[in-house]
Amino acid sequence: MADVILNGIKKSFGANLIVKGVDLHVKQGEFLVMVGPSGCGKTTLLRLIAGLEQVDAGEVRIGETRVNDVPPRDRDVAMVFQSYALYPHMTVRENLAFGLSLRKLPSAEIASRVEEVAGMLELSHLLERKPKALSGGQRQRVAMGRAIVRRPKVFLFDEPLSNLDTALRVQMRGELARLHRRLGATMIYVTHDQVEAMTLATRVAVFNGGVLQQVGPPLELYHRPANRFVAGFLGSPSMNFLEARRDGANLVGKGFTLLCPPDLSPETSRVLVGLRPQDLRVAPLGPLSGTVDAVERLGFDGYAFVTTEAGPVAARFDKGTQVSVGDRVTLSPVADALHLFTEDGARALR
Numbered sequence: 001m002a003d004v005i006l007n008g009i010k011k012s013f014g015a016n017l018i019v020k021g022v023d024l025h026v027k028q029g030e031f032l033v034m035v036g037p038s039g040c041g042k043t044t045l046l047r048l049i050a051g052l053e054q055v056d057a058g059e060v061r062i063g064e065t066r067v068n069d070v071p072p073r074d075r076d077v078a079m080v081f082q083s084y085a086l087y088p089h090m091t092v093r094e095n096l097a098f099g100l101s102l103r104k105l106p107s108a109e110i111a112s113r114v115e116e117v118a119g120m121l122e123l124s125h126l127l128e129r130k131p132k133a134l135s136g137g138q139r140q141r142v143a144m145g146r147a148i149v150r151r152p153k154v155f156l157f158d159e160p161l162s163n164l165d166t167a168l169r170v171q172m173r174g175e176l177a178r179l180h181r182r183l184g185a186t187m188i189y190v191t192h193d194q195v196e197a198m199t200l201a202t203r204v205a206v207f208n209g210g211v212l213q214q215v216g217p218p219l220e221l222y223h224r225p226a227n228r229f230v231a232g233f234l235g236s237p238s239m240n241f242l243e244a245r246r247d248g249a250n251l252v253g254k255g256f257t258l259l260c261p262p263d264l265s266p267e268t269s270r271v272l273v274g275l276r277p278q279d280l281r282v283a284p285l286g287p288l289s290g291t292v293d294a295v296e297r298l299g300f301d302g303y304a305f306v307t308t309e310a311g312p313v314a315a316r317f318d319k320g321t322q323v324s325v326g327d328r329v330t331l332s333p334v335a336d337a338l339h340l341f342t343e344d345g346a347r348a349l350r
């Protein structure tokens with residue numbers, strides 16, 4: 001087990017700078033989840049850590065060792081991909097053992113490691129089967145097993161559950177969390193799934209355009225996003241953003257007036273107000289008003305998508321509230337729910 005340290009990592013493909021100077025310290029035993037829009041460089045970062053790509057600038061350290069010039073097989077990391085290629089002509093047992101045989105481990109050692117991992121992943125009864133006789137979830141467990149038998153210092157996961165159906169994903173998510181607790185290994189995990197990120201991560205790292213935007217425990221990022229990008233990226237539906245100016249004790253925007261939080265610095269005149277849809281209720285006499293464009297009912301409650309003078313916003317409504325497309329409604333923020341950002345969204349103000 002080991003820390004993974006990235007210092008000033010840069011990587012270009014041709015003329016395109018893809019990773020733009022990333023500093024990140026993943027601590028031993030952490031489950032760090034990387035999220036960000038498609039193309040922001042997450043997979044590239046994993047491949048740089050694994051040694052499948054070379055950095056153009058900066059340093060990759062695994063434990064005490066600078067690994068920039070260390071070939072992938074000597075970095076002691078294991079990568080599990082979205083498309084897990086098992087050897088079709090080999091049984092599960094042979095698939096699990098293959099990497100260890102290549103490393104010329106004694107056969108008794110190989111056999112005991114394979115049995116142990118098969119037990120851990122509930123594959124013991126499937127050891128003599130070929131991959132084509134396994135379900136998607138079982139195949140994915142074999143792919144993970146192949147990484148685990150190697151006992152690497154660091155696990156790298158690139159969207160390992162994205163090919164599974166919803167039920168299997170939920171099951172595998174639980175298994176991954178248990179595995180992490182049991183192995184205590186350093187894990188770096190790329191996903192598009194916010195639920196995976198929020199539930200598996202000890203810390204989440206949010207990237208945009210090859211730049212690390214913020215890293216921290218999932219709830220810290222959710223409740224105290226560092227900038228507009230992070231605020232808008234985490235949470236569903238996305239946070240609402242409204243331009244406003246300060247007017248005495250109020251924040252005034254197009255068609256609305258909100259009470260200004262007292263902790264906003266007096267020098268600030270223009271802000272971007274952020275309000276999560278969960279913190280904005282369809283309710284009588286609210287300070288924002290508009291027309292309902294669409295309604296999503298989730299059973300107990302739902303979301304109304306409302307066009308206001310200040311722009312489109314999403315707001316929650318409770319079971320008892322009647323909301324239909326075309327209705328004029330007013331919206332009311334719950335107490336102390338306002339996020340405030342600089343006008344350009346680059347920085348949170350509270």
Ligand code: ATP
Nearest residue numbers: 013014018036037038039040041042043044045192
């Ligand atoms: P996704 O979430 O869609 O998997 P990502 O954040 O993992 O995206 P990367 O796969 O790291 O993004 O790719 C980042 C950018 O680098 C993309 O624009 C991609 O086209 C480009 N890229 C990646 N690998 C190469 C390569 N070998 N040659 C040229 N361009 C590449």
